[in-house]
Amino acid sequence: MSGQLAAVLGTGQTKHVAKRDDVSIAGLVREAADRALEDAGLTYADIDAVVIGKAPDMFEGVMMPELYLAEALGAIGKPLIRVHTAGSVGGSTAIVATHLVQAGVHERVLTVAFEKQSESNAMWALSIKIPFSQPLVAGAGGYFAPIIRGYIRKADAPLDTGFQVVLKDRLNALKNPYAHLHQPDISMEQIIESPLLWDPIRYAETCPSSDGAAAMVIGSERAADASSRPVAWIHGTAVRSEPTMGAGRDRVNPHAGRDCAKAVYAEAGITDPFREIDCAEIYVPFSWFEPMWLENLGFAEEGTGWKMVHDGTTALDGDLPINMSGGVLSSNPIGASGMIRFLEVANQVRGTAGEHQVDGARKALGHAYGGGSQFFAMWVVGKDKPK
Amino acid sequence: MRDVAVVSFAQSATRRDQTRNEVEILLPVLREAMAPTGLTTHDIGFTCSGSSDYLAGQAFAFVSALDAVGPWPPIQESHVEMDGAWALYEAWVRLQHGDIDTALVYAFGKSSPGDVARVLSLQLDPYVTGPLWPDAISLAALQARAFLEAGHDEKDLARVVARSRRNAVGNPHAQLSGDIDEATLLDEPLYADPLRMHDCPPISDGAAVVVLAAGDKARELCERPAWIRGIDHRIDVQALGSRDLSQSASTRLAGEKAGVGGRADLAELHAPFSHQELIVAEALGLDETATSINPSGGALASNPVMVAGLVRIGEAARRLSAGEGERAVAHATSGPALQQNLVCVLEATS
Missing domain, CATH: 3.40.47.10 (Thiolase/Chalcone synthase)
Incomplete structure (x- = not known):
């Protein structure tokens, strides 16, 4: 553990949907922040600083929108920091907020992440051709499909693995009132028959485009001890980055992801992640990333992650439930997606996850990644105060 | 609070730079800032940068800039969509934890390719003031x-x-x-x-780099740390x-x-x-x-x-x-x- 102890005092999120035309961007972030404060039993006056994150500004067409959002977030006269680390940003943002508390700078920090994707078109905002750079083709799927094909070939994985992941996550989402996609009639047949977008990724295997926001209040040990609400103790945080391109990069099982996992386990005192972690929310925007990340995170040996999908290990009632909330495959307000992972596992160890609660969850992992599988942010939270 | 000092600083000559992209502007400045410290990328505990996508006109401008650092094997790194001074603040906070002793902070921006005065209008609230440009x-x-x-x-x-x-x-x-x-x-x-x-x-393109160090490490790296x-x-x-x-x-x-x-x-x-x-x-x-x-x-x-x-x-x-x-x-x-x-x-x- 580096620095002083910190804990999640409260969480809040919006109901993620395709288009929130009833609220402005400020209204959206305010809704999540209000809920986090209410959950923590606090008000804006209790907050020392605000840390906000989102993915590229071009997704809404507002440059550095935190300047305009400062008032809605109760940040006037306070420090306000804006984080941007690509898709991992929701996780990185929570970590910057945690660091402010662990460094002893602040007692209580409000951290917020959002995306209002309906304001523009994320796929094409990601597909701007930069001179002398490799184009992303068409959106993130065009970039990640060859990596998935690489995984299938290397791991010799059955082709229906991705379908199994989607079916599980969309069924989990039915237990999460905040999830964007609620598809009670989802079936394997429906998934298989959905159009092929980027071989081998079918439409049903992709994340939706969502408007949504997430927020947490991170507090010091003193603030957590004083709280009458359940808290989630932060046992470890880690970030790692590597370049987009370079000889020797393994985009299927990235070096930075493996290093980040090792670092977060070491800080949390975990030696056997599969046994010691009770559940995890990991960033899976395309179905196949579940088995890939299971290996990258050290839950499975390289080339065997898909087996945990097929034998039900990652199901809500399995040995290692993954994406109990329905995951990114069921809600994807991009900038907030990482924070939702962090927030959902905090709720799991607080025992406040609702219908998708894993019984007896005491220690859980939140994971986010971004860029070309090159930016990683992770945290381990626990029911018990770290020793 | 732990004592943290600026032990090195370098900046590019600022002008309208029509021949170099942001990575090309940043790279020599990084080298110049690191040289007097004798540190390499992998001696650095934490790296943090500041920039804005809207200057480059592309999503993820900071991603290619990271190439200038050479983050291989992977490094501990973060980015703020703010002026580099706030990246320095984040690095100062990170150094307070006590587990690392050095941090690299950089910022870059090219204002000249666009109409920067109008680009900055996009910072305004998008509903009431922004539409007036x-x-x-x-x-x-x-x-x-x-x-x-x-x-x-x-x-x-x-x-x-x-x-x-x-x-x-x-x-x-x-x-x-x-x-x-x-x-x-x-x-x-x-x-x-x-x-x-x-x-x-004036309309300027440029980059700047600061190396931070804590306690004895700062005294070791710099004769008169700030x-x-x-x-x-x-x-x-x-x-x-x-x-x-x-x-x-x-x-x-x-x-x-x-x-x-x-x-x-x-x-x-x-x-x-x-x-x-x-x-x-x-x-x-x-x-x-x-x-x-x-x-x-x-x-x-x-x-x-x-x-x-x-x-x-x-x-x-x-x-x-x-x-x-x-x-x-x-x-x-x-x-x-x-x-x-x-x-x-x-x-x-x-």
Whole structure:
């Protein structure tokens, strides 16, 4: 553990949907922040600083929108920091907020992440051709499909693995009132028959485009001890980055992801992640990333992650439930997606996850990644105060 | 708080750079900042950068910039969509944990390819003010008018510009410099009433890099480190009608929290417009007769957007390390009409 102890005092999120035309961007972030404060039993006056994150500004067409959002977030006269680390940003943002508390700078920090994707078109905002750079083709799927094909070939994985992941996550989402996609009639047949977008990724295997926001209040040990609400103790945080391109990069099982996992386990005192972690929310925007990340995170040996999908290990009632909330495959307000992972596992160890609660969850992992599988942010939270 | 110091600083010559992209501008500056420390990328505990996608006109501008660092094997790294001064703040916080001793901070920005005054309009709220497209110069002019009407004279603005140009003569990184008297400046035509062209910053592309180190590591890496004695940042409401534009409440508050106390041998204030320097100096309680203000020429002499705030901290630290003073104040700003402000107090002693 580096620095002083910190804990999640409260969480809040919006109901993620395709288009929130009833609220402005400020209204959206305010809704999540209000809920986090209410959950923590606090008000804006209790907050020392605000840390906000989102993915590229071009997704809404507002440059550095935190300047305009400062008032809605109760940040006037306070420090306000804006984080941007690509898709991992929701996780990185929570970590910057945690660091402010662990460094002893602040007692209580409000951290917020959002995306209002309906304001523009994320796929094409990601597909701007930069001179002398490799184009992303068409959106993130065009970039990640060859990596998935690489995984299938290397791991010799059955082709229906991705379908199994989607079916599980969309069924989990039915237990999460905040999830964007609620598809009670989802079936394997429906998934298989959905159009092929980027071989081998079918439409049903992709994340939706969502408007949504997430927020947490991170507090010091003193603030957590004083709280009458359940808290989630932060046992470890880690970030790692590597370049987009370079000889020797393994985009299927990235070096930075493996290093980040090792670092977060070491800080949390975990030696056997599969046994010691009770559940995890990991960033899976395309179905196949579940088995890939299971290996990258050290839950499975390289080339065997898909087996945990097929034998039900990652199901809500399995040995290692993954994406109990329905995951990114069921809600994807991009900038907030990482924070939702962090927030959902905090709720799991607080025992406040609702219908998708894993019984007896005491220690859980939140994971986010971004860029070309090159930016990683992770945290381990626990029911018990770290020793 | 743990003692943290600026142990090295480098910046690019700022100008309209039409032949190099941001990575190409940044790379030699990184090398220059690292060289005197003898450190390599993998000796650094934490790396943090500041930039804005909207200057490059692409999502993820910072992703390719990271290539300049050479993050292989992978590194601990983060990025703020803010001026690099706030990246330095994040790195300072990270160094407080005690598990690492060094941090690399960088910022980069190319303002010249687009119309930066209009690009900055996109910082405004997108529903009420933004759709009117008031550009950054018009907004600064509104603020300058409020400042003059609060009891100041346009001669004060000319004095700031003349000093900036004079001081910049000794700064090889400055874009605008020279010996011009105030009367000549006031003879120039108005550009955005009450501002003249010289009251506004030049269009600059550039990069800057700071190396931070804690405790004994700082003493080991630098003969005379510039210690961060206080650092704080605050934000005001954005809506122009909801604040007194002739003052800067957030600068005043950040200055109090950082412990400025009105005392400094030199101050580097991030004021892209002449009147803003006077507003910031007043909010920090700095007196021109006792403190050398913007000895580098400041942002009126060169203004690489997203970089100029970090340059203020670097310039102040470099001058302290060179023995030009013992105590300095550095300031960075962001947002329309000085909306967000950071203040850093630095000290160096032999």
